Amino acid sequence: MKLSYLKYILFLLAATRAYGQSATPLTVFLQTPKPAGNSVIRINPVVLMWPYRKGSGITYDVRLSMDSLFSREPVWKARELPGAMYNPHRLLEKGIWYWQYRVSGKQWSERLKFLVPENAVSVVSPAPEKFLGGIPEGHPRILADPGQDFRSFAKRAEALAILKEAEQALSVEMKTGSENLNPKAGRDSLTALQEERRQKDAVVRIGHRIRNTVIPLCQGYLLTGDPRYRDKAIGIAMQISSWGPGGISSQSDFTDGISMYGMALVFDTFHNHLDSEKKAQLIRSVKVRADRFYNHWVNNIESKILSGHVWQLLLNEFFKTALALYGHEDKATEWLSYAYELFLGRTPVLGGIGGGWAEGASYFRMNIDMLVDIPEKIKRYTGFDFIASHPWYRNQADWLIYQVPPGGSADGFGDNTEELSTPPPFFAAYADVMGNLLDDSRFRWYLQKMHELQDFDLATEPVLRWHRLVHPTVSSEKKPGDPPRLRMGRVFPEAGVASLHTDPLHPGHDIMVAFRASPYGAYGHAHADQNTFNVMVDGKRLFFRTGYKVAMNDPHRLGWSMHTKAHNGILVNGKGQPYSIEAGGRIRYFLQGKTLAYVAGDASGAYKSKEKSVDSGLRKFLRHIVLLKPGILVVYDELEAENPAIWSWLIHSLGHMTIDSAGNGYTGRTGSITGTGKLWSSAPLSWSLKNKFDVPAVSYRSSPGKPGKEYSNDQWHLAATSSAPTRVMRFLSIIRIQRDNNQIIEVRELPGSADDAVVIETAGWKISANLSENLPLSLRIGSASEDVIFSLYDTEIKAGNRIFTGQRKHGPKLWESTREGDKLFEAEDFISDF
Template identity: 30%
Template sequence: MKKSIYIAIIGSIAFLHSYAQPTIRLTDTTLMHEMRTTPSPLDKAVVKDRAVSFLWPLRADVNVAEELLDGVKPATPKTDKSKLCYQVRYSQDAALKNNVTLVDTRWPFFNPEKALVAGKWYWQYGYVEKGKTIWSKVLQFTVEDNPQKFCPPALKTVLSGLPKSHPRVWVMKDEWKDFMKRSKSATEYQWYIEVADKAANSPMPSVDKIDTRGAEKLDNEVKRQALITRESRRVIDKEETNTEALIRAYLLTQDKRYYEAAIARVLEMISWSDHQNVAGDFNAATMLSLCSMAYDSFYDLLSDDLKAQLLKEIKHRGGEFYANFNNRLENHIADNHVWQMTLRIFTMAAFSVYGELPEADIWVDYCYNVWLARFPGLNKDGGWHNGDSYFTVNTRTLIEVPYYYSKLSGFDFFSDPWYQGSIMYTIFQQPPFSKSGGNGSSHQNVVRPNSIRVSYTDALARLTGNTYAADYTRRTLEKEPNYLKKALLAKPGDLAWFRLQCNKPLPQGAGLADLPMGYVFPATGLASFMTNWNSVGRNAMISFRSSPYGSTSHALANQNAFNTFYGGSSLFYSSGHHISFIDEHSLYCHRATRAHNTILVNGMGQRIGTEGYGWIPRYYVGEKIGYVVGDASNAYGKVISPLWLERGKQSKLDYSPANGWDENHLKTFRRHIVELGTSGLVFIYDELEADEPVTWSYLLHTVINPMTVKENPNYVHIQATNKNGASDAFLFSSDKLTTETTDKFFVPAVNWLRADSKGNFAPYANHWHFTATSSKQKVYRFATVINTHALARPAAEPVILKDGRIKVGSWIIKVNTSAEGMPMFFIRSTKVGEDVNITYKGGATIVREDGYETTLTDKLPELEI
């Protein structure tokens, strides 16, 4: 039976009202930081679900937040990071005098070798400068007793399982023959052989053939470098695919012709290293990956000279990556390329040469311990703040790295509770055969779960026994048995080799139909609700975002925005195209607030950066009603992020009032969303207040068909349609609205970056935009009833009763849309025998469901950076 879900995690962020008050008003400029500003565990923290890792901020002179983005030159620290030293000490003695553990470390983190016992603990971190340690204040935390606590082993345990022989990464030498025999009957075996045989008979292209002519026409150096990087990856990624297929074919067969073809390619690609047409960290990672794979896989066939040549390249490339990661990555909010791929590649390379390249001792230590301290999730709820498109780029990292550690140590790294949350994120943000929830760069492209996403649920179902993930996988493979082949040799997401290694069957048990109607990820700031898990074709879905991460990295400035779907296809949906981080259209019409189903204040949007944040103060998921609140009161204003200001400067992008950013006048923006059972009806209530009279603009967008708009005496009716469904939005407001619809972007979408193999730049699709703008008022309220339904069954319009209440379906709504009085709504079901209602009067929210009453007040999510 489905259970009602109400989960809240309390953090320790500054706010004005006490926990006794129902509403928390945050005053923080940001909840998250590009680089760590707080230690972990925080003072007075409680640790109960995993072993303690100590982390603390970097010194200001090395605190560089820049990511390695295509076309953007990274900042350089002022200090040699390799010479940094720290100390950390901890004890159960508050004075730190007795039974103290004192540790020297070269990084701003430390993982105790054994889990700390339950009780109160005290700790300090210190910066070692000129032989003296500058200590922090003493911090206290409590470790709770929990037999299910995730406590991975120390590095020495992992290394005790590392063979001295080769191969040792993609297959262990002592298991090699059994692996070959077992794999021969697997479907994936033949997939690899087919690609390898084709590659063995294909000539390599010349690196001189990389087409960079388009760069000459671009208007700034950042764009030019981005295009060169992309065009070089077109050639290098293809050769990486061919060479990796040959190496894996050798491991599957021990046929030397695959070795000969692969090693020739590897040596040729090494010669490309300094070519002017080769740019970007992913290309550098390709060189490191292929050299380390070849060294480990072909070890017994290599001459001493070849081993030395490969080791030289591994040392060079690995050294570059370590120099970049060291004393930066561990404190970064989420450096995309590193967590996506380059850390995984660096990790496997480090273990492949451990004991044979002196530098690998430090590399292995760093890779393993930074994983324990920071990964796999970067937050605890299992969500992914960068959105659905970029989530799958992390797939091999999320599976292969912990699987390798599990194999070496015998410890189950997938017992990390984060993975169960990640399964829920994967399913609820994108049900089978459905469009993604619509958050993060490039979400437009994710029209159904790709083969990488299904490979991920397949792997986690086998590794964790999660039957929801198993059902998600089966539903796809029953319709398309070879669907997983589409991910074969995909750099971020090919798990075919994993399936050859781990041949556990998919578990049996509860399927998707047993899931609750909704799920909320408070630390990530996401929520979604469904009406029908059994039939995608009849499922009405709404997704919502109000996130502490703001709009940095691949996240968008869409706090308190929602998207609606029917039959797996979008209806009201975020607009614009992600061309690159540094493109005018991408910033002004895809990342910026004007692109999303939320609110503009005086025509101005939310800040770019972590400062443009929202959060989810309260939520409830039951069997007959669902509820979530987003607070974007702190999201608006001028862009103040040093990182994004510098990116704008390099790329000639202007965060001016003309483009949508100005002084902030917003005091309150709370959006309440009530899912009215599985009817397809959703009620949305916006509380808005400013420090002076402003205009309030309510935004809706579509990307499939134009919207229709009808203005009635009591509301504005906006309809979005797709092939099989519609969302009818009935918009009520404090006063008469001025409405506008357009099919024009604020800045046209021009494809200057993504050419096909023939050099053609395909145009981007058009989108449609609706704006309803109020007169200038300090306090304003919108109320929206959205009916998402089959197109063949038109929605009945709301009935306005004599007393002003609204009747929609089997629900009665009383709501204050006046600017006077307190914000309020009361909604109840009129179904016979159904005791369901929700009450909000500006304080707590009270949900009543079948005789049980739940009072919801604000709770802060647990945040760590």
């Protein structure tokens, strides 16, 4: 059915746009179907998803049509789908579409609809049957195609690193039982969870040993044909196959996954060298584990917002395992079809299309191989290039540049980012591969900058090493990119992160302010840190979140580093945000010019969760962040509660801090870099400064021959707390950032400043803000040269005798006078525009 142009326009005007994010809290499992309502899709075709129904053997039917009655052809139908997800695998015509789903044989759902606009990005993947039909009959399939010879690569740098590891693997003995744990070294006070973690570490180490032996042995054999590598790899695989499927490997899904994949890789790589008995034994042992994963995932994982281990390693291992056994085990067809559909239907998990990554820079490493390996096989067997088709991959270049800048600290959000004082080499490996696959100079520039500012050998980095070695492309290291045109800021609203920079093109001389307000809340490896920020100067951390991820259930992580109190955020009545995906935030506004960049987040729903039966009574929390060149940071907070509350404004530093409670000032230092801040508020404050965690970080995890991590408990924590409960609170903080301790940036309060309003001059900027709840919300910033004016809620901007009025009556506005003329920018509202 053709859609009239008028009807299309009316629908488009009525629809909520999909360029931002919904204000509805997310849940662990999908509770409402999507797309639905007035959704406007961004990817064509859209993947249909709905709440799954628990139960063994549940399947689903779905139908899709431009006819609301499903009576006119074409009506696209699918029956007995194993999971609550459907990919049409064909381009949808522009217009309104209708769809329904049901448990097979039951009643259809309500009629759902969405709109396909003209500008939807085409990502049309082939049906799984085409993928299965492209798989060669012979072996190997995982590391190579049948008949490929890689012996000419044996002298390349990556190959030499692999062969070194293969030689080391020859002397490794695979233990069948759990390893003897290191003694507690007198720490009898470990909790039951800490001791359980130590036991699990021993099981995980078995998996690491399998990974670090079987993979280089198989790769080494393909590079050299050395029978020692073959015989050792086969021996390890047969030993694993003798382990009971309910034994030691099953105590960790990571170890179970690599046990399964290790055997499948040996089966695939040495298929022509195995007798029928060994093949049968490997298939039996692999099948038990693969079936266990499949039965646990199907009709579950496709509806779950995130299952970290699945997307980190297990899906990739499961996909390759099914590929190896395809044609030899009947169930492999089912496994492989499911893995194919799951990957295409949900990738990138937590990323959207903007290039962001919601779970933090450190754990991105665990996903990289999967993000490249599976699309590479799909492209090889079908010709469809998912990486080139999906905009998320190309937009990842900006996420790397802005959130994980070369030579300096990552943004600080998520577990283990405390360890990323500089980007590890796996980011270089990823940038190298993406620079080639997408022919994108931004990835090449990133790699080039990493080499300029850091010392590392890319050839020894195991992430994507085999891919870099066997694909005949020119390394991005030898094909440097031109410097990209980088503006001050970049926002990734779907993931909920952003960063502002004074000079992102030169990360060694750049002030970076990272910000998080994410719809994914405190889930997985993400923290309870909505509307928090971190400040880095020339790559060094000035004001930065504190604490460590000792272990997921460690008392320090649960009682400090994951908690809001460890971050530069807000406490309500001494309480932070609950550990729940429902406790999310949203990037609200974003604006930037040549000398000013601005971002705002909405964490109004971040202090409550039905899942955790928590509600702090907070009803509004908007945080506005403005970075001014050369080095002024402005933070303006709007807070309201249902009842009068005690408010705590927090800021932390890994280095030394001091406070001037009489002058409402504070100072943080790292090396010769100083951040001097002053805090104003709508109510009197009391100040506290300490340099100890509420819950100490204790080192108790270690590996044989390696000492456990040592943790510094001397990080600094400042809290400015309202002296009495108030229902409404406003904070304004201005931070002056200096690279030389002898440099002084003065702050001068101008006539007109009072308790209810502040007018400031500093570093060539005039800043005014209303603080009293009896005054309208207001933040205005103007340059001394009067060529830049920022206004938060004014309906118009006055520049001299001229008045500039935007299309949005109330909302952030930025006016600049440039050589090209006057320009007025208005912030897009990422929530109301979803």
